[in-house]
Amino acid sequence: MNLPALQKGDAVGIVCLARKVSLEDIQDGVALLGAWGLRVVVGQSVGAEDGYFGGSDAVRRADFQQMLDNPQIKAIFSARGGYGTTRILDQLDFTQLVANPKWIIGFSDVTALLCHLLSLGLESVHGTMPLLMGKPDTAEADETLRQILFREPLFYSVPAHPLNHLGTATGQLAGGNLILLNNITGTASDLDFTGKLLFIEDVGEYYYNIDRVLVHLRRQGRLEKLAGLVVGQFSDMNDTAVPFGKDVPQIILEHCGGYGYPICFDFPVGHVPRNLALTVGREATLQVTEAEVTLHYV
Incomplete structure (x- = not known):
């Protein structure tokens, strides 16, 4: 609405x-x-x-x-x-x-x-x-x-990332903090991933915990149902004494890279000063090309 x-x-x-x-x-x-x-x-x-x-x-x-x-x-x-x-x-x-x-x-x-x-x-x-x-x-x-x-026109264009998966998708924009998205599963606040343009971000987490959350979501069959994935800022990340051995993009691609939908990395959303606002629940189109990533509302 x-x-x-x-x-x-x-x-x-x-x-x-x-x-x-x-x-x-x-x-x-x-x-x-x-x-x-x-x-x-x-x-x-x-x-x-x-x-x-x-x-x-x-x-x-x-x-x-x-x-x-x-x-x-x-x-x-x-x-x-x-x-x-x-x-x-x-x-x-x-x-x-x-x-x-x-x-x-x-x-x-x-x-x-x-x-x-x-x-x-x-x-x-x-x-x-x-x-x-x-x-x-x-x-x-x-x-x-x-x-x-104030309902003024808004169009986002961000630089391409070398690990992006190219493509175009339209769907309802939804998401936020990855750990919270995992914590609300099974509750009245649960997010239906089906057909969504999902955006995710987090702060201060361990690499292994990001992996654990994505394993959980993948095992539930949620990640395969997305229309597209917007990966925001994973800031102030931590590692264990025995290094996990993978960074956030590598972890995400391991769990989401085989589904065929567009994926963009380093989108300016999250616990950073350049935290661009997103309208949750509005239909949007994500276009990931070799030159840039664009996100605009339908």
Whole structure:
């Protein structure tokens, strides 16, 4: 379901779905949203604290729920990622959101929520969050998010990678953090891989664990059902004392390279400043040629 463009003067909310964050931490993001002409409503979970989390599960759930149900709020940003979104997902009521859809924005731990929304037939945005916004090196990530929210045309072109698998595919764009995609299997938030243009990214993982997750997904028969694969940034990777012996592209090609669909590597999405925004749930076309990779919405 296509979401309406934001308009200047619209109210947007910021909530803490996972790890705690202070109001001071998100000031650059709040200022940027204001510069876009939006009215920012900061939720009670921002600045709240319950150990690692931005308030208790009950506080974070209630804060997000009232933003979901408030018709004046046209978009909701997760203040940051971390861990904690899945702890509250099953207690949320999305009835009002389904009846009156609005933009939901985040990435990393928020992957679980974006997939859950997709299972309800709702689009969302995998994009930067207020904690990270408004910095000199995030200007492109910020701008692509603005373009999506205000429904301006968006066309991505990135350089070719020597390990890309050439081809063209059209499908529903979906994905996010690879470990989260694996963790939600078998739950109400599970992602159906069939016919999807899947994008994946991760941070701080061990090479063997990326392999283990892809083995699991392959054994489930999910990887063979994709229309295409967009491999984002796997940053700050770790290795074991006995080296695993393969890097991320090699691991991915071992498990996905034989299925015949287009695969592109080094797409600018993930835990990096140049984290280009993607609309989860929207039909898109991926074209991988020897010269470049393009991604655009149908």
